[in-house]
Amino acid sequence: MRRTxxxxxxxxxxxxxxxxxxxxxPAFRGSATPVGPHLLKRYxxxxxxxxxxxxxxxxxxxxxxxLALGGTYAGANTGETRPDVGAAPQHYALGDGRYAVVIxxxxxxxxxxxxxxxxxxxxxxxxxxxxxxxxxxxxxxYDVDEFGYEYWERAYLGFxxxxxxxxxxxxxxxxxxxxxxxxxxxxxxxELRRVTSAWDSxxxxxxxxxxxxxxxxxxxxxxxxxxxxxxxxxxxRDYWVGKGFGVSPNFGLELRGPESGGxxxxxxxxxxAENAAANxxxxxxxxxxxxAxPTATRxPTATRxAxPTxTATRxAxPTxxxxxxKTLTATSTRxAxPTATxxxxxxAxPTATxxxxxxxxxxSTQSPIxxxxxxxxTRxAxPTQTATPAQLPDLVINDVWPDSGRxxxxxxxxxIVAAPAGHHTALTIDGVLRAEDLVNVALAxxxxxxxxxxxxxxxxxxxxxxxxxxxxxxxxxxxxETNNCREETWRCDAxxxxxxxxxxxxxxxxxxxxxxxxxDEASDSAVRYGQYAGKYxxxxxxxxxxxxxxxxxxLSASTTYHYQAFSADAAGNSATSRELTFGTAAAADGIxxxxxxxxxxxxxxxxxxxxxxxxxxxxxxxxxxxASDNVGVQKVVFFIGGKPTHTDYTAPFExxxxxxxxxxxxxxxxxxxxxxAGNESSLLAPFQxxxxxxxxxxxxxxxxxxxxxxxxxxxxxxxxxxxxxxPLGHDRSGVSKIEYYLDPPSDWxxxxxxxxxxxxxxxYPLSFDDRYDWNTRWFTPGEHVLLVRAYDGExxxxxxxxxxxxxxxxxxxxxxxxxxANVRQHGHYFSYxxxxxxxxxxxxxxxxxxDKHEGL
Numbered sequence: 001m002r003r004t005x006x007x008x009x010x011x012x013x014x015x016x017x018x019x020x021x022x023x024x025x026p027a028f029r030g031s032a033t034p035v036g037p038h039l040l041k042r043y044x045x046x047x048x049x050x051x052x053x054x055x056x057x058x059x060x061x062x063x064x065x066x067l068a069l070g071g072t073y074a075g076a077n078t079g080e081t082r083p084d085v086g087a088a089p090q091h092y093a094l095g096d097g098r099y100a101v102v103i104x105x106x107x108x109x110x111x112x113x114x115x116x117x118x119x120x121x122x123x124x125x126x127x128x129x130x131x132x133x134x135x136x137x138x139x140x141x142y143d144v145d146e147f148g149y150e151y152w153e154r155a156y157l158g159f160x161x162x163x164x165x166x167x168x169x170x171x172x173x174x175x176x177x178x179x180x181x182x183x184x185x186x187x188x189x190x191e192l193r194r195v196t197s198a199w200d201s202x203x204x205x206x207x208x209x210x211x212x213x214x215x216x217x218x219x220x221x222x223x224x225x226x227x228x229x230x231x232x233x234x235x236x237r238d239y240w241v242g243k244g245f246g247v248s249p250n251f252g253l254e255l256r257g258p259e260s261g262g263x264x265x266x267x268x269x270x271x272x273a274e275n276a277a278a279n280x281x282x283x284x285x286x287x288x289x290x291x292a293x294p295t296a297t298r299x300p301t302a303t304r305x306a307x308p309t310x311t312a313t314r315x316a317x318p319t320x321x322x323x324x325x326k327t328l329t330a331t332s333t334r335x336a337x338p339t340a341t342x343x344x345x346x347x348a349x350p351t352a353t354x355x356x357x358x359x360x361x362x363x364s365t366q367s368p369i370x371x372x373x374x375x376x377x378t379r380x381a382x383p384t385q386t387a388t389p390a391q392l393p394d395l396v397i398n399d400v401w402p403d404s405g406r407x408x409x410x411x412x413x414x415x416i417v418a419a420p421a422g423h424h425t426a427l428t429i430d431g432v433l434r435a436e437d438l439v440n441v442a443l444a445x446x447x448x449x450x451x452x453x454x455x456x457x458x459x460x461x462x463x464x465x466x467x468x469x470x471x472x473x474x475x476x477x478x479x480x481e482t483n484n485c486r487e488e489t490w491r492c493d494a495x496x497x498x499x500x501x502x503x504x505x506x507x508x509x510x511x512x513x514x515x516x517x518x519x520d521e522a523s524d525s526a527v528r529y530g531q532y533a534g535k536y537x538x539x540x541x542x543x544x545x546x547x548x549x550x551x552x553x554x555l556s557a558s559t560t561y562h563y564q565a566f567s568a569d570a571a572g573n574s575a576t577s578r579e580l581t582f583g584t585a586a587a588a589d590g591i592x593x594x595x596x597x598x599x600x601x602x603x604x605x606x607x608x609x610x611x612x613x614x615x616x617x618x619x620x621x622x623x624x625x626x627a628s629d630n631v632g633v634q635k636v637v638f639f640i641g642g643k644p645t646h647t648d649y650t651a652p653f654e655x656x657x658x659x660x661x662x663x664x665x666x667x668x669x670x671x672x673x674x675x676x677a678g679n680e681s682s683l684l685a686p687f688q689x690x691x692x693x694x695x696x697x698x699x700x701x702x703x704x705x706x707x708x709x710x711x712x713x714x715x716x717x718x719x720x721x722x723x724x725x726x727p728l729g730h731d732r733s734g735v736s737k738i739e740y741y742l743d744p745p746s747d748w749x750x751x752x753x754x755x756x757x758x759x760x761x762x763x764y765p766l767s768f769d770d771r772y773d774w775n776t777r778w779f780t781p782g783e784h785v786l787l788v789r790a791y792d793g794e795x796x797x798x799x800x801x802x803x804x805x806x807x808x809x810x811x812x813x814x815x816x817x818x819x820x821a822n823v824r825q826h827g828h829y830f831s832y833x834x835x836x837x838x839x840x841x842x843x844x845x846x847x848x849x850x851d852k853h854e855g856l
Contacts, residue, residue, distance in 0.1 A: 139269075140268070168287040172233050178272040182268060191216075193255075216232070217232070392415055394413065397485060398410040405458070407435075423439050467488075498519060502565070511584070516548065523569045523574075523575070525566075558587070586676030591631075593674070603617035616689070617659045634675055698792050710805045738770050776807075816847065
């Protein structure tokens, strides 16, 4: 009977368990079933792996298997046949040397490029981080919402070719997907693309992590449900290449539709996924094996055939038995006619033909028992001659490309026998035959040949339709006469325009703005814009110009917009600017904002904590303003003593005031609010800073020289001085003076002059880094103590000490550099300038220079 795709011949074995994709443990079972004149034996190979209904169908002499397996896609009106869906590889023996295997959904491509699991899935730009590997459908769509934002969906599929024998030659391959739901009138051109980067199910791809792909083929898909197919013969051949995977790594397929055009071109096409209850996608491949050709050999002489026959046999002694005795006796028999026997090689020797099974014949013996069987003769059947299947080459064009004004191509013999020399490849451009190329070499099975046409090619704008056909004159008998040609559309202009100026924004109002830019060649104009990055509306001008100007209207007042400029030339090459922003003007508004302080006295809340006037501030104070406007508040600016201190653009409008940075005294806080039309309002709040006196000394650190360091001549002394952080409400008066001493006294009752003093100006900084270059020439070599003192504005004193060793400041070997220059000849002698340079720190005295050279 016929099986529908939803029926299963065998239950799945442990559908929830998953194992290594190569760890197959066959457990064959099946029964012989007559199919037409043939006897078809079906085997079910079971493996423990996750349930998958997406198939790869590999077929030897595909038409025969399709008829043998039967089964028609539900809902199809094309009469296409398909094999039954199985959960594991299913092997078939069709007789006459033909075999087939049905392979279930891939866990991963079995090649050297990717061993990770792969499934079918789709990705959606509406959910950039979402994954759909467990979905029962594959989505391909384009959608535009009411705001003009565009959304896309693409589908990805992986498949495993590892069950194809390594010596197979692929004849054809077709990818099938079952369409279940569709929207959008007419037909949609759905691309089938070659995936060029690895992907798998852990993690499942998302829109943000989708694999890359390149164009391969496309097909118009209408809205009617049923199977849709794309020819992928050359792609699968490139994936296979004798199981070497050397041309294109098997990363699977992508389904993608048009992704632009606006709301008038919205569509969706939903196909069944491998997890669907019925009609999963699959790949239908036919191939042949390159085996030796059977040759019919005639037997020149009569064939001796060992044929069991019934023969009367004399027994020496009578046997008294109750039953006749069965004896197998070989008797020489002459075959009446020569026998044609199929062998793998030609043979000149007679062939002994043995019957498939010996015949047990009762043998007559002398016995007292009556009714002994009568001897009979056995006729030997004459073997019949077996027809030899046709074996032919098959020429295809793998690729065609431009090369410095020429057009080159690659021809390949995908047949199972050699293609003879002497056939022609034709070049057609826009339907006109332009050149023929004689291929005067034989091509072995699987062999490729790269050649170029003797034709000077110049593209005719805007595009050229280039077609190359092998065996144009039909000089070679081929296994497939329909796959000789390859056709491509080439754009004459492949260079995109360049944006040479802009884009820039002008004429900005509350509801409109103008975007302008320039390009180096005539091209159209488009601007995508929106309030959020990545979500755009679009304005276009189809005119081809070099100076572009797009007016955006219907904008919201006081709003920031993101935008990008696009230009495409007549050939479709496009350029895109970087993403930029602009803000619209405020709507007309004559009402000023209002403003007030949450704490009108600024620091009144602290009066209960310190013995100070009610409006006195100490330490850190939180200041917050309340501002409102009939349209909206743009910002609030805070001023202390007439100087801007902080600006806040969003409510709550606030900042933190550190009064320790202010000198104790009276101040005025000003808060000024602005709306988007430029109207402003302000208020004044007096307050007093009354921090406790600073009693903490500055912190002094000697950075260099380090402790115990040997110094000589000029020594850089580096120090860091910091006013330390102290409890809330204390003043920090800042660093006012730094002094440097050498070997300070233990008693400071007498005045001791410093080596150096650094005075700082008010307002004193809270931290200061200083450097002093100290000359040691006038100090006795030996150990000395370096002292650095720092004072703050309240005369608090901090200090740091460091013990160092001073060495004599005198010139040392290596401090003097001697060389000569400007050699001059004077008859029989030479002269030159002798140069001496002191590169050390000390003065060199009593310098003596010795010249030990005997020549220059």
